[in-house]
Amino acid sequence: MRLLLTSDTHLPTRAKRLPDELVRHMERADLVIHAGDWIDEDAYRLVEAHAPALLGVRGNNDSPWLCELLPEVARVELEGVRVGVVHETGPAHGRERRCELRFPDLDVLVFGHSHIPWDSTAPGGLRLLNPGSPTDRRRQPFCTFMTALATDGRLDDVRIHRIPRPDRQERAAGECLRR
Template sequence: MRLLLMSDTHVPLRAKQLPEELLTQVARADVVIHAGDWVDTATLDLLEARSRRLIGVYGNNDNKAAPPLRARLPEVAYAELGGVRFGVVHETGVARGREARCAARFPELDVLVFGHSHIPWDSVAEERLRLLNPGSPTDRRRQPHCTYMTAEVSAGRLTGVELHRLPPRR
């Protein structure tokens, strides 16, 4: 099972549209996971239409910019994909202590996908909980590149986690 992970798309505030490379990956993925800060309902509608399965949550900017998103999306989402227990949330707090804090908050999960910081993150908490932040495909902030992640779920395991850099916007 092929996964596509993204967060913090901020369309149309930070970009007019999602990058074409990302939309190509949406079509290839079995499951698309979005960890919040969509900012507009059009992006949610687009990903729902183009995805085989979409799992998403709302972020802090979704409350301000697009209240209808909060009505359509949960704060935390849970899914079992191929025997791997996933959670999705927008914010996890400051980087310091993140692993212990998330392991305590989500003891039942194997993988937690989060966003908010726009900083890619891949770590393991307490030798069991994988923490993944795909960064942002549209707003790199202080990062060198806009990013997203892909991964595979096979035989009850998460494998092939890869961070993808997007070319600079013109």
């Protein structure tokens, strides 16, 4: 099962549309996982329109409509891999231990909020993945998202995809805004 992981799209506040590279990967995925901070209903509908299937949670900047629609935490089993999604996990220091205690029933936890790509494994085996943001790089050199494969109880081929900076794309696209 091909997965696309994204978070913190912040549409339309940080970008006017989704980056083309992200959309291409969404359309090839079997499931798109979004870890919150869509911002409004239009952003949710835009992601939904490109995703063959969608699993998402609400973030701390999302509209009341999205907060009604989406859970704080989502869980799903994909090809034998127990996956959870949440927007915020707190400070980086102590994250692995904190998340292991909060989510002892998971193999993988996808999260967002920081806009910083993250791929680590806690001592007990919980894998933590933050895809970063495809539209707001903050202090990072690139906007990012992730892809992965869930097969036979394993999560393999986890990749961080860098989205080219706007000075190397059409400015009108409004992708990956600099701060």
